[in-house]
Amino acid sequence: MFWSVIAANKRKTYALIFLMGVFLLGTGYAVGMAVAVYNRPMAGLAGLAAAAFIWFVMLMVSLYGSDRVILSISNAKRVHRDKWPQLYNIVEEMKIASSLPKMPEIYIVEDTAPNAFAVGKSPEKCSICVTAGLLAACSRDELQGVVAHEVGHILNRDVMYMTVAATMLGSILLISDMFLRSFKYSPTIRFGSRSRISGAGGAGIIVLVASVFLAIVGPILARILYFSISRKREYLADATSARLTRYPEGLASALEKILKSTATLNFAPSATAPFYIANPYKQHLGGNAFATHPPLSERIRILRAMSAGAGYIDYMKAYIQVTNTRTSLLRASDITDTGRIEIRQASKASSGTELSHGVSRRKAGDIIRAMNNFVFVSCPCGVRIKLPPQYTGNQIRCPRCRRIHDIPETDNKNLRSILTASTALDGKNVMLEDPGQNMGIDLPSSRKQTVSLLPGKWQTFTCNHCGCSHELSPSFSGRRLTCSHCGSRITILQQASSN
Amino acid sequence: MKCPLCSIMLISLEFAGIEIDYCMECKGIWLDIGELEYLIAEEDGDEYLEPMAAVGVKGKGRACPICTRSMKKIHLGPTKDILLDQCPSHGIWFDRGELNKFISTGRDEKRSSRLVQLLDEFFPGVDDQIEGGE
Numbered sequence: 001m002f003w004s005v006i007a008a009n010k011r012k013t014y015a016l017i018f019l020m021g022v023f024l025l026g027t028g029y030a031v032g033m034a035v036a037v038y039n040r041p042m043a044g045l046a047g048l049a050a051a052a053f054i055w056f057v058m059l060m061v062s063l064y065g066s067d068r069v070i071l072s073i074s075n076a077k078r079v080h081r082d083k084w085p086q087l088y089n090i091v092e093e094m095k096i097a098s099s100l101p102k103m104p105e106i107y108i109v110e111d112t113a114p115n116a117f118a119v120g121k122s123p124e125k126c127s128i129c130v131t132a133g134l135l136a137a138c139s140r141d142e143l144q145g146v147v148a149h150e151v152g153h154i155l156n157r158d159v160m161y162m163t164v165a166a167t168m169l170g171s172i173l174l175i176s177d178m179f180l181r182s183f184k185y186s187p188t189i190r191f192g193s194r195s196r197i198s199g200a201g202g203a204g205i206i207v208l209v210a211s212v213f214l215a216i217v218g219p220i221l222a223r224i225l226y227f228s229i230s231r232k233r234e235y236l237a238d239a240t241s242a243r244l245t246r247y248p249e250g251l252a253s254a255l256e257k258i259l260k261s262t263a264t265l266n267f268a269p270s271a272t273a274p275f276y277i278a279n280p281y282k283q284h285l286g287g288n289a290f291a292t293h294p295p296l297s298e299r300i301r302i303l304r305a306m307s308a309g310a311g312y313i314d315y316m317k318a319y320i321q322v323t324n325t326r327t328s329l330l331r332a333s334d335i336t337d338t339g340r341i342e343i344r345q346a347s348k349a350s351s352g353t354e355l356s357h358g359v360s361r362r363k364a365g366d367i368i369r370a371m372n373n374f375v376f377v378s379c380p381c382g383v384r385i386k387l388p389p390q391y392t393g394n395q396i397r398c399p400r401c402r403r404i405h406d407i408p409e410t411d412n413k414n415l416r417s418i419l420t421a422s423t424a425l426d427g428k429n430v431m432l433e434d435p436g437q438n439m440g441i442d443l444p445s446s447r448k449q450t451v452s453l454l455p456g457k458w459q460t461f462t463c464n465h466c467g468c469s470h471e472l473s474p475s476f477s478g479r480r481l482t483c484s485h486c487g488s489r490i491t492i493l494q495q496a497s498s499n
Numbered sequence: 500m501k502c503p504l505c506s507i508m509l510i511s512l513e514f515a516g517i518e519i520d521y522c523m524e525c526k527g528i529w530l531d532i533g534e535l536e537y538l539i540a541e542e543d544g545d546e547y548l549e550p551m552a553a554v555g556v557k558g559k560g561r562a563c564p565i566c567t568r569s570m571k572k573i574h575l576g577p578t579k580d581i582l583l584d585q586c587p588s589h590g591i592w593f594d595r596g597e598l599n600k601f602i603s604t605g606r607d608e609k610r611s612s613r614l615v616q617l618l619d620e621f622f623p624g625v626d627d628q629i630e631g632g633e
Binding site for chain 1: 500508509510511512513514515516518521523526621
């Protein structure tokens with residue numbers, strides 16, 4: 001636990017609420033004065049009152065409903081254990097490892113870009129969100145690294161501060177936006193004969209200039225204040241992740257995948273940008289004043305430089321070594337567990353396969369479809385048909401081979417099964433993959449057959465027993481078939497690709 | 500996603516690592532920008548797949564299945580016979596006949612454009628389908 005960080009975050013939260021209130025009232029007053037046409041003092045007061053009201057509402061929202069607001073504008077959907085058991089297990093593991101008081105809620109964001117964030121006003125009530133793109137691209141170890149990073153943010157109270165700040169910033173943007181709008185569409189300027197500031201003298205001009213200044217510069221200032229905060233805490237959350245998982249490489253390779261991904265998040269309004277594990281806007285904003293995150297490449301280098309162990313001390317050493325700075329991330333008093341923490345081995349479940357961009361994008365798309373109750377039908381010719389829930393009818397004809405398939409009931413209870421589903425086989429009409437129930441029965445040798453499959457080619461063969469012909473697509477990936485006519489067992493040998 | 504012509508829901512088809520969206524009614528095909536880039540990236544600057552803006556085409560563009568904004572008319576391939584609809588930020592729509600033409604011109608060119616190959620693989624009997632109908 002980084003007590004000084006936690007205390008600082010709490011302090012900052014209260015200070016921010018206060019400062020935002022002052023700023024908001026000032027903006028409200030200025031806007032009121034500038035928009036006023038007849039009764040200026042009253043309009044100023046009205047602006048003040050409106051700002052106070054908005055501030056109050058925002059305060060209430062940020063304390064009691066901000067997580068819901070942020071989740072809904074980010075297009076996140078809640079998932080339970082049965083939908084994605086692996087993800088649930090990872091979160092549970094990290095919850096236990098970090099001794100969080102309560103299991104965080106898990107959300108999946110319907111987006112193909114890999115990213116993740118956490119929201120919530122306290123460790124008792126918080127949510128962890130990962131995008132479908134992240135789930136599609138990451139192995140178990142990588143996912144664990146990312147989840148542990150988010151848990152780190154929750155522990156350090158970054159999430160509490162960010163959640164309040166996002167709602168508060170939202171209110172400033174709202175007021176300024178309203179002001180700019182009133183200026184643009186004001187009927188007195190558009191249709192009236194007199195200008196807004198005529199007859200008001202110099203004071204009017206000053207008020208107008210000041211309010212324009214507030215309305216334009218205010219949000220920028222707010223953003224600079226708000227964005228500049230999250231740099232150090234990303235390092236700290238990385239350190240927590242390495243400590244909790246005892247496997248820095250997991251997070252490092254997840255960050256690398258995020259870095260390489262070309263997809264950008266669709267549902268990331270600027271107000272929620274700092275939440276994410278990596279800046280959803282990539283690095284095209286330019287200028288360090290706006291940077292919400294330290295460069296990903298640097299974070300990856302630090303994690304990979306942790307060769308001695310997975311403890312906080314090791315992270316701090318790696319940090320100093322990579323960034324070449326003297327200033328440490330933490331005070332020495334913050335690091336309570338100085339014991340040596342061994343780096344663990346990569347878990348077996350992790351496949352080291354690198355998915356190409358196209359594949360992980362499509363997999364992410366499938367997860368989103370499954371979340372939206374699409375039905376998946378696999379045709380033996382190699383085509384996988386994905387039907388929207390709006391599709392009516394009990395049957396579908398494969399556009400490629402013209403086989404007719406019955407449409408199964410939507411059964412997307414376990415979303416992860418979508419990722420592992422093989423491309424072929426469901427075609428009851430022609431061939432079935434041996435579901436296993438025939439395995440025990442010993443068939444005579446005349447009803448067994450072995451077929452070699454050449455990579456990248458269509459394969460046509462006849463069943464030795466009944467003589468019916470079958471064709472297999474190049475994308476067929478099963479090992480065993482049962483001839484649907486006579487029930488003979490056909491073993492498929494996949495030959496390794498020569499290139 | 501709705502078909503720009505018939506307004507019914509498109510279904511998605513995945514084959515050999517490529518995904519397209521298909522209209523069961525009019526047999527049109529939507530190719531997402533992501534998939535298109537994936538295919539074109541392998542061509543490496545092939546002019547064949549460089550979309551050209553079609554000039555002098557009148558009428559209102561069809562609605563993009565993703566953003567519903569009206570799409571631009573473009574030419575794709577060596578000749579200007581094929582007129583496709585493209586949404587610059589989301590993808591390309593092939594009408595049924597257009598797809599057929601695109602595949603056959605690709606064949607004539609004797610080029611192994613991956614896009615042509617894919618579409619040919621996807622719908623091997625596309626000519627028969629056009630003539631025979633349903």
